[in-house]
């Protein structure tokens with residue numbers, strides 16, 4: 001009798017659970033109309049045809065990834081979310097990739113997951129294994145990110161990555177010329193038109209080549225001191241000679257007018273990292289300063305203090321979302337998803 005009751009309970013419980021699973025599957029199907037991850041080639045080609053650019057935003061942690069997806073949803077914008085290999089010094093990229101895959105399942109806009117500045121074949125393969133749909137092989141510099149590679153070395157490593165990525169349908173971005181960082185005085189070289197044309201031909205593997213090219217046109221990674229000189233004339237020459245989507249790196253601090261001119265001239269992907277981190281930082285600094293006052297008052301009154309770090313991180317995430325949404329409107333990708 002007892003055993004019968006027990007199995008009846010299990011049966012009712014299982015039936016109930018199966019129904020719950022069915023309901024949740026239906027809910028996911030109906031409400032999450034995810035288009036899942038796409039190769040970035042599709043997004044930049046649409047941008048080229050439509051005369052706008054897709055923003056590529058760097059995610060360094062869960063909050064940044066959430067902000068990037070939230071902005072894309074809010075603006076109904078196609079999105080490239082990217083992770084740079086230096087993230088390895090902060091977190092295992094597999095952990096971050098798992099967060100991004102989960103967010104991608106729930107989004108309604110087309111999203112590409114891109115490796116930013118992959119510097120070696122071995123590392124690029126690690127990101128391909130994580131389900132990235134797009135990779136950049138930056139063959140302009142050695143693995144240390146400082147020492148220049150020769151033209152021949154750049155061609156060899158780029159070609160190897162194209163060979164591996166092709167079979168998986170993964171898009172490839174390469175770089176010719178050298179952008180450099182703010183604060184670095186050496187190693188900067190504007191992209192030469194003839195060299196770029198030769199590079200795009202030389203890296204072809206079995207007839208197929210890169211899907212987009214990062215070009216050095218006066219931008220640098222990081223915060224500019226003073227007004228940068230952005231060579232949209234060079235973008236136009238490159239775009240006419242190559243007829244391929246071009247990428248503006250170092251989008252932080254580039255005046256809106258120069259961004260617009262660059263897009264008109266042929267930029268189809270704009271990378272932004274520092275500027276959204278600044279938005280995050282400024283917001284959490286303000287909250288921390290307020291909290292300091294609150295905690296001092298609590299100390300004086302002998303009251304308990306709550307160190308709820310979510311209350312610090314959430315305003316940072318919100319400020320980052322706003323900063324990204326603003327860029328999507330500037331790039332013209334808002335409303336294109």
Ligand code: 13P
Nearest residue numbers: 222249250252271273274
């Ligand atoms: P910024 O940090 O200057 O925005 O550059 C981002 C970038 O180009 C990443 O590849």
